[in-house]
Amino acid sequence: MGKVLVLNASYEPLNITSWRRAAVLLIKGKAERVEHNGRLLYAGFPLPTVIRLRHYVRVPYKEMPLTRRNLLHRDGHTCQYCGYTGDELTLDHVIPRSRGGGDSWENIVTACVRCNVKKGNRTPQEAHMLLRHLPRQPYSSLYFEVSKHLKSGLHQEWQKYVIGL
Structure with a gap:
């Protein structure tokens, strides 16, 4: 049925979850539906694609492993x-x-x-080879997951909630 982008109360992306977990959060009143794709989970309950938590969750920073x-x-x-x-x-x-x-x-x-x-054993300037993009550390692992979904053409509605993609 698909994945759902979970936003913090501040509209900051937190993670990607299953549609089942998102439905449970909505039913329990812990989240609200922000976007849906028009498909129904059951009568009167549209399948969410983006939800927002009602209370702010503090998330510790986790550095991306260099692999x-x-x-x-x-x-x-x-x-x-x-x-x-x-x-x-x-x-x-x-x-x-x-x-x-x-x-x-x-x-x-x-x-x-x-x-x-x-x-070889030279810098790009010495080899007269320009870099297409300057290398930098990614924002987070969530950035990678969201960009995979966006590049595949799925969940284009997530674009407005993610900065830098």
Whole structure:
């Protein structure tokens, strides 16, 4: 039936939940329906796609782990030098490790094998290779999940509740 975006009382996205959990929160009065897709769960009860909690929930900040999968998703499975979008992508250190560049969100990008070899042990400026997007740390893991749904064409109504997508 689909996923539901859960907003805090301040309209800040909190997480994505199942339609069943969202229906329970609505029935118990803990949330209110903000958006629905016109489909009915039962007579007079539209299936929600976005709900908002009635009371503010304080959520501790959780940093995104620096993994190959997360880096590929952040960069859209695309070489950040030439735009290649195939399966053979590698990870490239913008400032090479041999020159003091570390493993961080701001120093690693996805690159095709050809561009990675061409750049070698140089910076992008020295290799005359421009980055398509400057690498940065993602906002949150929720950012990744929401962007997957939006890129697939599902839940376009979520767009107005998420900043930076």
